[in-house]
Structures are given as C-alpha cells and as structure tokens.
Amino acid sequence: MSIVLRLAWRNLWRNRRRTWLTAGAIAFSTILLVGWVPIQFGAYDIMINATLRVFPGHAQIQRPGYQDKQKIRNTINNAESLATSLRGSNPLYTGISVRAQGFVLLSSGTRSYGAQVVGVEPKHEGGTSSIPGQVKEGRYLSSIDAQEIVIGRALARNLKLKVGDEVTLLGGGKDGSVAAAILPVVGIFKSGSNDLDRFFSEIPLHTFQNIFSMGSSAHTIVIVGKSVDEQTKLISALNNAISDRSDVIVLGWEALIPGMKEAIKIDKVSGFIFLGILIAIVIFSILNTFLMSILERTREFGLMLALGSRPKRIAGLMMLESALLTMIGLVIGFVIGTALVYWAHVEGMHYPGVEELAEQFNLPDMSRIYPQMKIFNFLLGPITIFVATNIAAWIPILRIRKLEPVEAMRTI
C-alpha cells in the first residue's frame, strides 16, 4: 500500500463517528438511486407491455392512412395469407393475428349502444392480446367462423346482457350495404381498461368478413415481439418481410399509441429532475463534513507544508480521502439497495390502491411492479454520487493551496 493511501485510510478513521455518518448519508442516497431508477424503468416496462398486450401489440401492418382514419373501406387484401407467410418466418415474432374492425350499434331486447366490433382469429388472438385470457364469464370465441360474440363487462351491463343472450349488430359493410346479424353472447371480458370494457366486442374473423362484406380482406395484422427492447429489430424485420407488398405499411407501438411515449418522457424528465434536487440536498448535507475534516486540520497541513509537502500532494491526499469515504458509502448503499431491488424484482412490488388508480389512467393491471434489473440502471445512481461528492470535496481542497505554513500552524 502506498504511503498516501495508508495516510488517507488512517485519517478517515481518526473521527469514526463522522466518517460513519457521512458514509451513511452517501449510502442512503445510493440506496435511493439504486432503487429508484430500476423501479422507474420497471414501471415503464409494465406500463408499456401491459398496455400493448391488451390490444395494440408491438407493431401493426395496415394500409397507409388507416391509423388516422379507421375507415372500413381501407383494407389489406388477402390479409390472412400475408399473416400466414409471416408466421414462423422469424423467431422475433411471438404472436401474429389478423383483425378487422368496425363500428356497430349493439342492441339487446330493450337497449342499444354504439360499440367497436373486432373480427379476430380466435386461434391466434391470444398471442397478441390479453383479452382472450380475461374472459370472466363464459368462454372465448371457439373457431374462426363460429356465430358468436364476446363483449366487455361494462357494455354487457349497460345492454343488460348475460352469457347466452342474443345481441343484434347493426352497422355499415365495406361496400356500403347494411351489415346486420344476431349473435349469441358466449363470453364477457374485463380487460382492466375502462374504455375497452365499455366499447368493445369481438367476433370471429370470417363471421366479421361475412357480415361486413369484406371478402378475404382485413384491417390490421398485429405483431407481438419478445419485448419492447427488440422493437427496432422487429420493425426492420417486418419491413423486409412486406417489401413486396407496396400497399401496406408497418407501424410500431410509438405510432399506434403516441401518448404513451410522451407520457414516459414526461415522467422520466421529471423523475430525473427530482432525483437531481435530492442529490443536491445530500451533497450540501455532506459538504460540511468534508469542509470540517479539512478546516480542523489547518494546523496539520501547515506542519506538512513546513516539512516540505507540496500543496498538490496534500490535495491529492484529501481527494483520496474523500474518494475512499464515498466508496465506503457507495458500497454499503449499493449492497443494501441491490438486495432490496432484487427482492422486489423477485417478489414484485405492490402498492395498495394502485389498481383503481391504474384503471383511471387507462393502464391495465399495474398492481405489481418488477424493477428492471439492468447494469446501466444500477450504475447510473452510484456514478452520479461519486462524481458529485468528489466535486464537492474540491471546494475545501482549493483552500489548501492558499495556506501559509507559519500562519496555518498558529491556528488552533
């Protein structure tokens, strides 16, 4: 061990209590940072995945312009064969399904409500949407040409419908004709999103195509990938796959739900500002310790100067001391913080009352947040603190250069 390092280490333990308190302050803020960032990013993951998994998927293939104006005429021809050719062609796709969408008036005996009706492939819809798994009463659609319908819970309540009741659909077909059908309700779902539960119904794709005179066309092909992280790869793979079809385009989730990305941006920015201020408070809080550990040793520095140490060397010693001190705090905080996050990662964090809140914000099931375990998320906080405390230590250190040995030795 070099002499400077040994000096620094011993100096640190001349005032144990102060060292521990300072290290404690650093450890505390490290715990916060190590916990905060992964939890924040974990929450985004949940938010994005949960929202995308309910219905929109990670990407969709559509006709240009369909996203802005969802007209029934704006269809993809031979949608099912396109979807079949995509399936299995790339391991990036974990779910692909074809959908057709329209607006209808749903009527039960005495009630009528406007609703969205979606034609889906029952066999594949489970891979791209969580709705099939959220049927609370009855069952999901059985086959691609079955004459049946599943509807949202709030819609069912408004229409006074139970499983087994019949409902009338009335809307406009692709060719402008009247599209009408009577279908039995086989299932009622609760997706967690108020909007979907109030305005949504699903029927098999071929049944939809018959009712709405769509032939073999559909409106969207929904693709779900492994995770949001592989979005860029997913999009470019899809773009390659459809390069021979000039009539369709690929839209990623950012284009499908533009609000989501901005919402996350707001939260990220404000989160970082909040963290920044908190770190500033911690730094001012521990600045005094650094300041004192130098000021109270004015005499000692005077002596060292008189004995021929150059100010640079003393400053180096002080830097080393504060770096060591910071490291002690960082290591303690990092270990505790990581342990907490890991525990939360395994167990999932639960905030009471958050389900109701999530529903209000149209976020499905956010009741458990699993912090994102990624190196960057963990190191971001500690590095910030290390840099910040070392900059803070500079302020008192600069004083050393101005010290006059004789005067310094006289101070008490």
Place this chain on the structure above:
Amino acid sequence: MKGQSLSLLTTLGWRNLWRHPRRTFVILFAIILGVWFMIISAGMMIGIVEQQLKDTIFNLTGHAQIHHKKFRDDPAIEHSMSAPSKELLAVLNSNEVKKWSSRIRLPAVVTSERESRGVTLLGIDPAREQGLSFIGKPVVAGRALESIDDKGIIIGRRMAEKLETRIGKRIVLMMQDKNNEVADRGFRIVGLYQAELEATELAYVFVGLKTAQKLLDIGNELSEISLLTDSRKDLESLVTSLRVAAPDLESMSWQELEPLVVLTMEFYEAFMIYWYFIIFAAMGIGLTNTMLMAVFERTREIGLFQALGMRPSYIVGQVLMETLILLIIGVALGNLLGWFTTDVILANGIDLSAFAKGTEQFNMSSTMMLTLRTNDLMQINILVILLGLLASLYPAIKAARYIPVEAITRT
C-alpha cells in the same frame, strides 16, 4: 426553564451558530433546499390532483347531482325523473346552492355522411350551464346553443374530424325513445367546442334540453340535475336536505359520484408524507453531522460550563436551541423561496404542451398548475422542525454526558 434562562439559551445558541458562518451557511442551504423541495413537490402533486378534481367537477359533474335511483347504475331512458318538485325546487333555489341546471344525459349514436360513433347526448339549458360546467363557454367555432329549444347541435372539434364533418353539415342522432323505439333525427352542426382532453370531445354532443325531450318524447322528464355550491367541502347538510326534499330520488355529492378522484387524492396525500421523510433524511443526516461536529469541537467549553455548575438539561437546551434557530431560519427562507417559485416564477403553471399527447394519456391538463395549501405548508414546517430537533437530540445528549474533568483536559 424560566424565561430568563430561555433568553440566555437563545443568545448562546445564536452566537454559537455564527462561530463558523461558513458551516452554518452550508447546512442552512441544505435545509432551505430541502424545505423548498418539499414545498415544490407538494405544490406539484397537489396541483395535479386539484386540477383533476376541478376538471372532474367542471366536466358535467358539479358538486352534487340528483338522479333517478337506478340511473347511475343503468343510464337508460326509463330511469328518467320528473321535473323537480316544489320541495326540491325550494332547496335548489336556496342560498346554499349557487347554480343548478337540469339535463338529459343518454347514450346515442351519431352518424355523419361517412362515419358513425357512440356518444353521450346531453340536452342542456345553455343559460344555466354558464359557470356550472365547461359547456357554458366552450365554443371555438360557430355559435353556442342559445336556448333550450335551439334546433342545432354542438359537437367536439376532434369529433368533427373523426366524423369528417363540419359546421353547417347535418348529422343524425339515433337513440332509444320512451317506447323503446329507435328515435332518430337530423341536426345541423352549429358550433364546435374544445375541451382539454380528446376523450371529452369525443364523448359528448350537446343539444337544447327541450329539443332532446321532444326527440325522446318524454315531456318534462330529466336525466339529472347538477348543482354547484360555494365550496366543494362540507356538502353533507346540503345533500341531506336534498334527500329529504326528494326522498324517491338519489342525491349524491361529488365524493360519492367520483370515488376514484377521492382515492387519487388520498393516495397522493399519503405518498407526500413518505416523500417528506425521504427528503428530510437527506438533509437530516447533514444536520446531525454538523451539530455533532459543533459539539465535538466545543468539548472543553462544555466541560467548563458543567464544572461551573450548568446542569446537563441546559447543555441539551443549548444545542437544541442552536438547532431550533437554524431550523427556523431555514424553514422561513425555504417557505419564502417556495412561495416565490410557485406563486411568482411558476404562477402561470408549467407548460407541458410539448408533451400534449403524453399528458392526455394520463388524463392530465397540458399546463401543470402548482397549488400551495396552507395545511401542506404547516405539515412541512412542523415536520421539518420536529424531526430536525430529533436529529440534533443525539449530539445534544452526547454533549450533556461529557464528564467535566475529562472534557476540560482534552485538547
């Protein structure tokens, strides 16, 4: 402690504080920053909730509503109620109620030449909606509804885009009338309204109250009565008198109508306390450390005090008083800075319109207003001072336990 000794302690504390001005300024700065941060974050969180609450109340909810008993569970035409009785009118027209209005509010389907959508039709009394709900003064293009038998319809700006229609065009409203027959009628769009949220614009279309009643063939019947009082608090007595005046109807305050908003508010308020503790912990450690240092370097002096007969409780008092002065200065300046930030610098709110789609996703307005409430400020100030004193108790007791002879002989 007697008054005289208290003033002695104050003098001692004050002077001790300024022995190391630099150190005092640093910790003072940490305290000010902490208090300021608590105030700002409280202002933001409460501001968001407050905004949501105001929007909810203004978004056709009001402070209280009266419905047919089954209407809220099942908003259908057969659950309409008759025009207010004499007793109910007496309560509605009393001084307690500032404004009230009756409405038709029923689901409908609106069809343009190209598109159709499900909406909620509101039949309103335009004059009475002034100041009661957002539709009182919302029209961005065309004209507002002028009377209860206005023949026109007003739809949202973004609704017009979705329907690919515009002012002057006709759209068809389809709904169920009293006899469960489908009633439909064409309306000419006379105006477009704008609301903060797209969801609102897509949800409601407005026609005159009488026009709606005629279309539905329900005479004078209504869906709801909404009212506004002077304050959104203490509505119990009013709601009770409404219930007494109209026992066969359901009268509810906004808290009962919108339990989720109340829940959000409670969630944020509980969260604030945790947040205060986190911020305090960040500055409390520094406070303990600084006081500990101050006591430590005065070991000799404290020993001397004790040798001269000062009781340990006075030593504790001395350190606590020093902290208290520090905290009071810090809290006062923190409050001043907090007030300056929220009420002067950010008086017009934080403009988030660059993230408009994101705020929409959160049902938030695109301008974030900061709200300072007296009881939040009180909460912060009391918390900081009490916890601050608690944090300096350890150095204080430490000082009181010095053994005089040992302390004096220490260099």
